[in-house]
Amino acid sequence: MKRYLLSICITLLSACSNLPPAIEDPPLYDISYSQATQDIAHFKEAPVRWGGVVIDIENEQNFSLVQVLYYPLNNYGRPRLDKPNKGRFLFKSAEFLDPTVYKKDTEITVAGTLKGDIQRSVGNKTLRLPLISATVIHLWPPYVPYNYYGYGGYGYGYPYYGYYGYPYYWGGYYYPY
Numbered sequence: 001m002k003r004y005l006l007s008i009c010i011t012l013l014s015a016c017s018n019l020p021p022a023i024e025d026p027p028l029y030d031i032s033y034s035q036a037t038q039d040i041a042h043f044k045e046a047p048v049r050w051g052g053v054v055i056d057i058e059n060e061q062n063f064s065l066v067q068v069l070y071y072p073l074n075n076y077g078r079p080r081l082d083k084p085n086k087g088r089f090l091f092k093s094a095e096f097l098d099p100t101v102y103k104k105d106t107e108i109t110v111a112g113t114l115k116g117d118i119q120r121s122v123g124n125k126t127l128r129l130p131l132i133s134a135t136v137i138h139l140w141p142p143y144v145p146y147n148y149y150g151y152g153g154y155g156y157g158y159p160y161y162g163y164y165g166y167p168y169y170w171g172g173y174y175y176p177y
Contacts, residue, residue, distance in 0.1 A: 022111035022136040023049065023077045031114070033070050033086045036130050040117045048132060050089060051079040051109035057099050064097040065090055067120070067129070068108060077109045078140055090118055091132040107140035 027047040036043050056067040070086045071079040091110045102108070112134040120129050 019077065020111075020136050020138060023109050023138045026073075026077075027111075033089065033130070036114060037087065040114070040128075040130060043114050044116055046114050047111070048114050049073065049077060049109065049111045050132065051077065051107070052085065052089075053079065053081070054102055054104055054106045054108055055088065056104070057097060057102050059096060059099070062094070064093045064095065066093070066097060066102060066108075068110070073109065077138070079107050079109065081107070087129075088120075088122070088127070089130040089132060090120070091134040091137075093134045093137065097137075102139070107143075109138045109140070110134045111136040 026049050029046070031043050031046055031048050033050060036046075036048070050068070050070060051073050052068040052070045054066060055069050058065045058067075067088060067090050070089055071081055072083050072086070074080050091112060092115070110132055112132045115131045115133050117128045118131045120127055
Protein backbone atom coordinates (compact mmCIF):
# COMPACT_ATOMS: atom_id res chain seq x y z
CA MET A 1 0.00 0.00 0.00
CA LYS A 2 2.84 2.39 0.86
CA ARG A 3 4.47 1.66 -2.49
CA TYR A 4 1.31 2.64 -4.37
CA LEU A 5 0.88 5.80 -2.30
CA LEU A 6 4.47 6.82 -3.02
CA SER A 7 4.09 6.23 -6.76
CA ILE A 8 0.85 8.25 -6.83
CA CYS A 9 2.52 11.15 -5.00
CA ILE A 10 5.47 11.15 -7.40
CA THR A 11 3.14 11.07 -10.40
CA LEU A 12 1.09 13.98 -9.08
CA LEU A 13 4.18 16.05 -8.32
CA SER A 14 5.64 15.45 -11.77
CA ALA A 15 2.40 16.57 -13.40
CA CYS A 16 2.49 20.02 -11.77
CA SER A 17 4.35 21.66 -14.66
CA ASN A 18 2.51 22.15 -17.93
CA LEU A 19 5.46 23.59 -19.86
CA PRO A 20 7.33 21.50 -22.42
CA PRO A 21 10.71 20.37 -21.02
CA ALA A 22 12.58 22.10 -23.86
CA ILE A 23 11.05 25.44 -22.79
CA GLU A 24 11.30 25.00 -19.03
CA ASP A 25 14.88 23.65 -18.99
CA PRO A 26 17.68 25.52 -20.78
CA PRO A 27 20.14 23.62 -22.99
CA LEU A 28 23.31 22.28 -21.38
CA TYR A 29 25.37 25.12 -22.90
CA ASP A 30 22.98 28.04 -22.96
CA ILE A 31 24.21 30.38 -25.70
CA SER A 32 23.23 34.00 -25.20
CA TYR A 33 22.03 36.25 -27.98
CA SER A 34 25.12 38.47 -27.79
CA GLN A 35 27.47 35.45 -28.07
CA ALA A 36 25.62 34.15 -31.12
CA THR A 37 25.56 37.49 -32.95
CA GLN A 38 29.30 38.06 -32.40
CA ASP A 39 30.36 34.71 -33.92
CA ILE A 40 27.41 33.03 -35.64
CA ALA A 41 29.57 30.52 -37.54
CA HIS A 42 31.09 29.16 -34.32
CA PHE A 43 27.69 28.38 -32.79
CA LYS A 44 26.03 26.93 -35.89
CA GLU A 45 23.88 23.83 -35.10
CA ALA A 46 24.03 24.62 -31.36
CA PRO A 47 20.83 24.17 -29.29
CA VAL A 48 19.29 27.42 -28.08
CA ARG A 49 16.28 28.58 -26.09
CA TRP A 50 15.39 32.19 -26.81
CA GLY A 51 12.30 34.28 -26.34
CA GLY A 52 10.76 37.66 -26.78
CA VAL A 53 7.86 39.40 -28.45
CA VAL A 54 6.55 38.58 -31.94
CA ILE A 55 7.16 41.38 -34.45
CA ASP A 56 6.18 39.85 -37.79
CA ILE A 57 5.22 36.53 -39.40
CA GLU A 58 5.70 35.39 -42.99
CA ASN A 59 4.01 32.22 -44.24
CA GLU A 60 5.56 30.57 -47.28
CA GLN A 61 4.38 27.45 -49.08
CA ASN A 62 6.42 24.96 -46.98
CA PHE A 63 7.35 26.90 -43.84
CA SER A 64 6.65 29.89 -41.61
CA LEU A 65 9.20 32.52 -40.65
CA VAL A 66 8.61 34.56 -37.49
CA GLN A 67 10.60 37.66 -36.49
CA VAL A 68 10.97 38.14 -32.72
CA LEU A 69 12.31 41.00 -30.60
CA TYR A 70 14.71 39.26 -28.20
CA TYR A 71 14.38 39.60 -24.41
CA PRO A 72 16.30 37.61 -21.77
CA LEU A 73 14.37 34.73 -20.19
CA ASN A 74 13.48 34.12 -16.55
CA ASN A 75 13.96 30.78 -14.74
CA TYR A 76 10.80 29.32 -16.30
CA GLY A 77 11.66 30.40 -19.84
CA ARG A 78 9.28 33.38 -20.05
CA PRO A 79 10.64 36.58 -21.62
CA ARG A 80 11.49 39.30 -19.09
CA LEU A 81 9.95 42.40 -20.63
CA ASP A 82 11.24 44.53 -17.75
CA LYS A 83 14.80 44.05 -19.08
CA PRO A 84 16.14 45.87 -22.17
CA ASN A 85 15.82 44.04 -25.49
CA LYS A 86 19.01 42.95 -27.21
CA GLY A 87 17.97 42.77 -30.86
CA ARG A 88 15.97 40.59 -33.23
CA PHE A 89 16.05 36.99 -34.34
CA LEU A 90 14.01 34.80 -36.67
CA PHE A 91 12.79 31.28 -36.27
CA LYS A 92 11.64 28.90 -38.96
CA SER A 93 8.89 26.35 -38.44
CA ALA A 94 7.89 23.59 -40.85
CA GLU A 95 4.27 24.01 -39.70
CA PHE A 96 1.83 26.68 -40.79
CA LEU A 97 1.64 29.29 -38.03
CA ASP A 98 -1.62 31.24 -38.08
CA PRO A 99 -1.02 35.04 -38.04
CA THR A 100 -4.07 35.58 -35.81
CA VAL A 101 -2.58 33.29 -33.14
CA TYR A 102 1.03 34.44 -33.54
CA LYS A 103 0.08 38.11 -33.65
CA LYS A 104 2.24 41.12 -32.96
CA ASP A 105 3.26 41.75 -29.31
CA THR A 106 2.62 38.14 -28.22
CA GLU A 107 5.20 36.74 -25.80
CA ILE A 108 6.91 33.63 -27.16
CA THR A 109 9.73 31.22 -26.28
CA VAL A 110 11.39 29.04 -28.91
CA ALA A 111 13.72 26.06 -28.50
CA GLY A 112 15.65 24.71 -31.46
CA THR A 113 19.00 24.78 -33.24
CA LEU A 114 20.86 27.83 -34.49
CA LYS A 115 21.13 27.54 -38.28
CA GLY A 116 23.09 30.68 -39.07
CA ASP A 117 21.90 34.13 -40.03
CA ILE A 118 19.60 35.66 -42.61
CA GLN A 119 19.45 39.11 -44.14
CA ARG A 120 16.35 41.24 -43.46
CA SER A 121 15.39 44.87 -44.06
CA VAL A 122 14.20 46.92 -41.10
CA GLY A 123 13.10 50.29 -42.41
CA ASN A 124 15.94 51.51 -44.64
CA LYS A 125 18.57 49.42 -42.88
CA THR A 126 19.64 45.89 -43.78
CA LEU A 127 20.44 43.61 -40.83
CA ARG A 128 21.85 40.10 -40.47
CA LEU A 129 19.64 38.31 -37.94
CA PRO A 130 20.20 34.90 -36.28
CA LEU A 131 17.98 32.12 -37.64
CA ILE A 132 16.68 29.27 -35.46
CA SER A 133 15.12 26.05 -36.72
CA ALA A 134 12.34 25.65 -34.14
CA THR A 135 11.55 22.32 -32.53
CA VAL A 136 9.33 23.63 -29.69
CA ILE A 137 7.31 26.87 -29.70
CA HIS A 138 5.47 28.13 -26.64
CA LEU A 139 3.10 31.12 -26.60
CA TRP A 140 2.65 32.70 -23.19
CA PRO A 141 -0.76 33.82 -21.92
CA PRO A 142 -1.09 37.54 -21.17
CA TYR A 143 0.24 38.45 -17.76
CA VAL A 144 -2.49 39.61 -15.35
CA PRO A 145 -1.21 41.26 -12.16
CA TYR A 146 -2.72 39.95 -8.94
CA ASN A 147 -4.42 42.35 -6.54
CA TYR A 148 -2.87 41.36 -3.22
CA TYR A 149 -4.87 43.73 -1.03
CA GLY A 150 -8.47 42.64 -1.16
CA TYR A 151 -11.26 42.21 -3.67
CA GLY A 152 -13.11 44.58 -5.98
CA GLY A 153 -11.01 47.59 -5.11
CA TYR A 154 -11.20 47.30 -1.32
CA GLY A 155 -7.90 47.45 0.39
CA TYR A 156 -5.91 49.65 -2.00
CA GLY A 157 -3.56 51.75 0.05
CA TYR A 158 -3.86 49.55 3.13
CA PRO A 159 -0.70 47.53 3.59
CA TYR A 160 -2.35 45.20 6.08
CA TYR A 161 -3.20 41.64 5.19
CA GLY A 162 -6.83 40.84 5.92
CA TYR A 163 -8.21 44.38 5.91
CA TYR A 164 -11.05 44.59 3.39
CA GLY A 165 -12.45 48.04 4.17
CA TYR A 166 -15.62 49.20 5.88
CA PRO A 167 -18.02 47.46 6.92
CA TYR A 168 -15.68 44.49 7.06
CA TYR A 169 -13.21 43.76 9.80
CA TRP A 170 -9.91 41.86 9.99
CA GLY A 171 -11.28 38.46 9.12
CA GLY A 172 -13.09 39.68 6.02
CA TYR A 173 -16.52 39.00 7.51
CA TYR A 174 -19.35 41.41 8.22
CA TYR A 175 -19.40 42.55 11.81
CA PRO A 176 -22.97 43.21 12.98
CA TYR A 177 -23.49 46.21 15.27
